[in-house]
Amino acid sequence: MGRVVLVTGISRDIGRRFARAATGDPSIDRVIGVDAVPPRGDIGDVSFVRADIRTPVIAKVIAKEDVDTVVHMSVIATPGSAGGRGTMKELNVIGSMQLLAACQKSATVERLVVKSTTTVYGSGPRDPAMFTEDMGPKRLPSSGYAKDVYEIEGYVRGFARRRPDVDVTMIRAANVVGPHVSSPLTNYFRLPVIPRVLGFDPRLQLLHEDDLMRVLCHAATSGVPGTFNVAGDGVMTLSQAVRRLGTPSVSLPRFAVGRLGSTMRQARISDFSPEQLGFLTYGRGVDTTRMRTVLGFEPQFTTAETFADFCQSIAPAVKEGAGRA
Amino acid sequence: MPEEARRRDGDHAVVIPIGTGGRPGRGSGSARPSSAARNLAPAARKAASSTPTSTPSSKPSARPASAAAGKKKTRAGSSDEKVVPPPADAEPTTADEAGQPSPSTGIPVGEWLAAAQDAAQEIFGADWERRLAELMAFVRRRLEGAYDVDDYGFDRELTERFFMAALRPIAEKWFRLEVRGLENIPAEGGALVVSNHSGTVPLDGLMTMLTVHDHAGRFLRPLGADLVFKLPLVSSLARKGGATLACTEDAERMLSGGELVGVWPEGFKGIGKPFSERYKLQRFGRGGFVSAALRTGVPIIPLSLVGAEEIYPLVGNVPSLARLLGVPYIPITPFFPWLGPLGMVPLPSKWILEFGEPIRTDAYAPGEAEDPMLVFNVTDQVRETIQHTLFDLLRERGSAFG
Numbered sequence: 001m002g003r004v005v006l007v008t009g010i011s012r013d014i015g016r017r018f019a020r021a022a023t024g025d026p027s028i029d030r031v032i033g034v035d036a037v038p039p040r041g042d043i044g045d046v047s048f049v050r051a052d053i054r055t056p057v058i059a060k061v062i063a064k065e066d067v068d069t070v071v072h073m074s075v076i077a078t079p080g081s082a083g084g085r086g087t088m089k090e091l092n093v094i095g096s097m098q099l100l101a102a103c104q105k106s107a108t109v110e111r112l113v114v115k116s117t118t119t120v121y122g123s124g125p126r127d128p129a130m131f132t133e134d135m136g137p138k139r140l141p142s143s144g145y146a147k148d149v150y151e152i153e154g155y156v157r158g159f160a161r162r163r164p165d166v167d168v169t170m171i172r173a174a175n176v177v178g179p180h181v182s183s184p185l186t187n188y189f190r191l192p193v194i195p196r197v198l199g200f201d202p203r204l205q206l207l208h209e210d211d212l213m214r215v216l217c218h219a220a221t222s223g224v225p226g227t228f229n230v231a232g233d234g235v236m237t238l239s240q241a242v243r244r245l246g247t248p249s250v251s252l253p254r255f256a257v258g259r260l261g262s263t264m265r266q267a268r269i270s271d272f273s274p275e276q277l278g279f280l281t282y283g284r285g286v287d288t289t290r291m292r293t294v295l296g297f298e299p300q301f302t303t304a305e306t307f308a309d310f311c312q313s314i315a316p317a318v319k320e321g322a323g324r325a
Numbered sequence: 326m327p328e329e330a331r332r333r334d335g336d337h338a339v340v341i342p343i344g345t346g347g348r349p350g351r352g353s354g355s356a357r358p359s360s361a362a363r364n365l366a367p368a369a370r371k372a373a374s375s376t377p378t379s380t381p382s383s384k385p386s387a388r389p390a391s392a393a394a395g396k397k398k399t400r401a402g403s404s405d406e407k408v409v410p411p412p413a414d415a416e417p418t419t420a421d422e423a424g425q426p427s428p429s430t431g432i433p434v435g436e437w438l439a440a441a442q443d444a445a446q447e448i449f450g451a452d453w454e455r456r457l458a459e460l461m462a463f464v465r466r467r468l469e470g471a472y473d474v475d476d477y478g479f480d481r482e483l484t485e486r487f488f489m490a491a492l493r494p495i496a497e498k499w500f501r502l503e504v505r506g507l508e509n510i511p512a513e514g515g516a517l518v519v520s521n522h523s524g525t526v527p528l529d530g531l532m533t534m535l536t537v538h539d540h541a542g543r544f545l546r547p548l549g550a551d552l553v554f555k556l557p558l559v560s561s562l563a564r565k566g567g568a569t570l571a572c573t574e575d576a577e578r579m580l581s582g583g584e585l586v587g588v589w590p591e592g593f594k595g596i597g598k599p600f601s602e603r604y605k606l607q608r609f610g611r612g613g614f615v616s617a618a619l620r621t622g623v624p625i626i627p628l629s630l631v632g633a634e635e636i637y638p639l640v641g642n643v644p645s646l647a648r649l650l651g652v653p654y655i656p657i658t659p660f661f662p663w664l665g666p667l668g669m670v671p672l673p674s675k676w677i678l679e680f681g682e683p684i685r686t687d688a689y690a691p692g693e694a695e696d697p698m699l700v701f702n703v704t705d706q707v708r709e710t711i712q713h714t715l716f717d718l719l720r721e722r723g724s725a726f727g
Contacts, residue, residue, distance in 0.1 A: 125555040128574040129477045199557025203478045235476055243470030
């Protein structure tokens, strides 16, 4: 008997691609994609159900389709794509609460996989070099994506407590980078001139988009409960990344980078959030020992290889831009 | 080409050269040098006289301009401008060049190459070709970002080739470092070096890193206060140099990873203490370093460092300004800030580093790290060892600058 997997957030590229990848897995029978808006690309064998996870409709979908595995991927990082910070927060937090409520009521759900992020650890001068899963942020996030994820993780832990029979896997993914990913970090690297914070050289740890697909599939099929940091091996510094990319960069004082970021956000050039400024100042590293020993997952790309792959994907665009200028 | 240009100048007489234009003369502003100057340089005579004669042959229409030029020349005090024959035109430039050879043609290429080779040998030593190639490869790697950093951001190559190289002359020539007890540093495996802290600026930490690298062949990984990672520039240099934050998680991670870790448990209390309290150890933090060593079972190596107290004798502090800037103290020494940048030069005191006998912690069970009394006892033991060694070394050293 194969599994029936429900994937939320399928209208976004990464959710759609995961759903398609999941249909190819032999142990998965059916994949049902759910979102408030239809997906833009080809979804293959995935059956799409148009439902807003902020409403109780989601409970009916779970009951009707006999879903036993829920993969929650609809936590969004950028207010721009959602149409404002208010909508983003509602989609993230209220959507997750409704989904968890529906899972709690359901008799069929056996597994819940939540795609979280290492952004919950925050970035600051008092951070340890490597965060393990037991550590929390040194300072509670006050706004934005990090706060949403922090709250969602709290609700997920509450759900795991109330339904101990459901295997809850929380994947704290490092910054996902790849040729198809559009995230605040990849948009930052695609800027023609990269602003850096003067006097700081943050450590970056990246995860390749293919590895994200694989780890979510792995979690959905193996059902190992727990919280896991998932990242490519090794770290690289921002100065290294910029040099490997070959893009010119300019170092500015921190407040100037923040000002520039908010200007770019207003001009819709790039989503440059305050927590990203922190990340680009202090960086972050996570310990992935448990990913190997407990979850049993091995990423295919190291941080350096992930970035090299990303560089190759944007190299033609850079050349084209140079030719125009 | 230059000749043509000169002829044109003569034609219109609008361009009045400033100075002598490279010909001997007194800078009268005219193309012709004075007679006295012409006597000194016979070749220049023809050069100067060529201009007016070319006028009628090439451009007869430019009469008034050349007349103006003539007027000026008379004012300059010359008389024989019209008597020179036209064929002399071609000669002067060649004479000019022969008279003042340019350095590029004067010295043969072979000698240039030999000089460059000598210079390279002077800088890089006998096998300069290989060394130069290495340097170029190093620069290329740096520019392309093709180097590795470890999980803490430690850039081994940069530290070895740049930081250490910059510190070495200071250690050897300025502070005349004397190192003892090197056999106490284990050749491999995790160990914790615990040292006293002094000197207003943490130069003692840098010198200890250099000493361990040069004499024991290992990298000392210092644990720094969170202020280090808050400050621009300092934070990125610290991570590249191998430092990480002084917290239990990082200390244990490094020690269990087999690194040689350095701690200065006095922290800012030690480094920013007034000169009158020199060589009096301050409180050794909360003993966090001992529990980290107990939990990982690594030996503790006490290091006593004499000499750093005298480099910047701290005689005053500006607490209000320090609070405003968010730093623990603003140092005032007899020379800083009175002498400005000159006051930042450390005094050349004589330094002695003595690595003491390792205090083994592997005899204790890992659970005993939870016993606060044991932690305090071991902390005191380390502190007493360092304090007594400091007094011994001071007595032995005598004068601070000897």
